[in-house]
Structure formats: C-alpha cells, structure tokens
Amino acid sequence: xxxxxxxxxxxxxxxxxxxxxxxxxxxxxxxxxxxxxxxxxxxxxxxxxxxxxxxxxxxxxxxxxxxxxxxxxxxxxxxxxxxxxxxxxxxxxxxxxxxxxxxxxxxxxxxxx
Amino acid sequence: xxxxxxxxxxxxxxxxxxxxxxxxxxxxxxxxxxxxxxxxxxxxxxxxxxxxxxxxxxxxxxxxxxxxxxxxxxxxxxxxxxxxxxxxxxxxxxxxxxxxxxxxxxxxx
Numbered sequence: 001x002x003x004x005x006x007x008x009x010x011x012x013x014x015x016x017x018x019x020x021x022x023x024x025x026x027x028x029x030x031x032x033x034x035x036x037x038x039x040x041x042x043x044x045x046x047x048x049x050x051x052x053x054x055x056x057x058x059x060x061x062x063x064x065x066x067x068x069x070x071x072x073x074x075x076x077x078x079x080x081x082x083x084x085x086x087x088x089x090x091x092x093x094x095x096x097x098x099x100x101x102x103x104x105x106x107x108x109x110x111x112x113x
Numbered sequence: 114x115x116x117x118x119x120x121x122x123x124x125x126x127x128x129x130x131x132x133x134x135x136x137x138x139x140x141x142x143x144x145x146x147x148x149x150x151x152x153x154x155x156x157x158x159x160x161x162x163x164x165x166x167x168x169x170x171x172x173x174x175x176x177x178x179x180x181x182x183x184x185x186x187x188x189x190x191x192x193x194x195x196x197x198x199x200x201x202x203x204x205x206x207x208x209x210x211x212x213x214x215x216x217x218x219x220x221x222x
Contacts, residue, residue, distance in 0.1 A: 035210075035212075037154075042214060043212035045212075091157070102210060104156035104159075107154065
C-alpha cells in the first residue's frame with residue numbers, strides 16, 4: 001500500500017540554524033500539507049500546497065517557514081532560523097484531490113537546542 | 114479551534130466494542146465528519162468519514178445522527194493495538210484539518 005514517507009525521523013539542530021524537512025507524498029497525489037505537534041499538544045495545521053503554490057496557511061506559518069516541491073517527488077518544509085519553540089513533531093500529508101482523505105507520514109521529530 | 118467536543122478519555126475491554134462519541138452541533142450541511150487516530154507519536158491514521166449516511170469499512174463504523182449534530186465511531190472488536198487518541202474532525206474542504214484534543218482510548222486486557 002502506498003504511503004507518505006518523511007526524512008529524517010529525528011533532526012537535532014542549534015537555535016538559529018536552518019533546517020529542511022523532507023517528505024515524499026503518495027505518487028499520484030496532488031495536494032500536500034504540513035502539520036506540527038508540540039509535545040503533549042494538538043496536531044496543528046501549518047500549510048497546504050497545490051500546483052506549486054501555497055493554497056492555505058495558518059497563523060503559525062510565518063516568514064521563517066517556506067515550502068517547496070523541488071522535483072517530482074519531494075515536498076520540503078524549510079525553517080530559516082530555528083527557535084527553541086520550533087521543537088515539535090512535523091507531519092507531512094497528501095491527498096489526491098482537495099476533497100479527498102489526507103494520508104499522513106510518520107513524522108520528523110525536530111529538536112532545537 | 115476545533116468545532117467538535119469529545120470526552121478526554123475512555124476505557125474499553127479487549128474484544129468488546131468501543132463506542133467513541135463526538136458532538137458537532139454547529140456542523141453545516143456541506144461539512145464531512147472525519148475520524149483519525151494517533152498511536153503514541155505516530156502520524157495520524159485515517160479511519161473513516163461520512164456526510165449524512167452511516168458508513169462502515171474494514172476498520173470501523175460511523176453512525177451519524179439524523180440531525181448530524183453528533184456521531185459515534187464504533188470499533189467492533191477492540192484490541193490492545195487500538196489504544197490511541199481518536200480525533201473527530203468536521204471539515205468542508207478537507208484542506209486544513211483542525212485537530213482537537215481527541216479522546217484517549219485505552220483498551221484493557
């Protein structure tokens with residue numbers, strides 16, 4: 001069964017450093033999403049992406065975040081200058097159509113020291 | 114914020130049916146009810162969704178009341194592996210899933 005994959009599973013970085021989290025969505029899916037979950041808190045929507053453009057973003061997704069589909073398979077989330085409060089699990093998801101079910105990856109645990 | 118209300122926790126005996134309620138009294142006519150679950154810190158796993166009619170798949174059944182103001186997710190024969198946080202989400206476009214706190218289901222032997 002096709003699934004969303006994410007790399008790395010765990011990323012440790014120093015405050016102020018840039019990180020790139022990578023996702024490979026399900027191959028025939030056209031809509032891509034990023035969510036985050038701070039330890040012990042809710043899963044929070046960050047951004048949705050379609051046709052090489054952001055289609056929706058939350059108030060969390062500020063100028064330090066960016067997303068990109070650099071090639072036909074990867075979907076990335078970049079955090080330009082990490083802060084301690086960016087420590088969280090980051091989940092990628094994809095769906096075939098905007099109204100279809102979203103399927104989530106296993107997540108990347110980001111630790112900012 | 115999430116437009117649903119779920120009990121924070123529930124227990125269920127292994128092998129019995131687990132019935133997880135969700136209130137969504139402000140649901141609008143074109144909003145779907147989705148259920149996901151999250152086992153430990155894994156990615157949320159899709160379970161089932163519906164609009165008006167009851168739905169069943171290999172994982173669960175979804176019962177939606179006639180006025181659509183509440184629903185129940187039924188796991189017919191709960192196993193220890195079903196221990197997880199279960200999220201009920203209402204959404205029209207499925208573009209930005211708004212997760213609440215969910216119900217932490219503990220299946221006990």
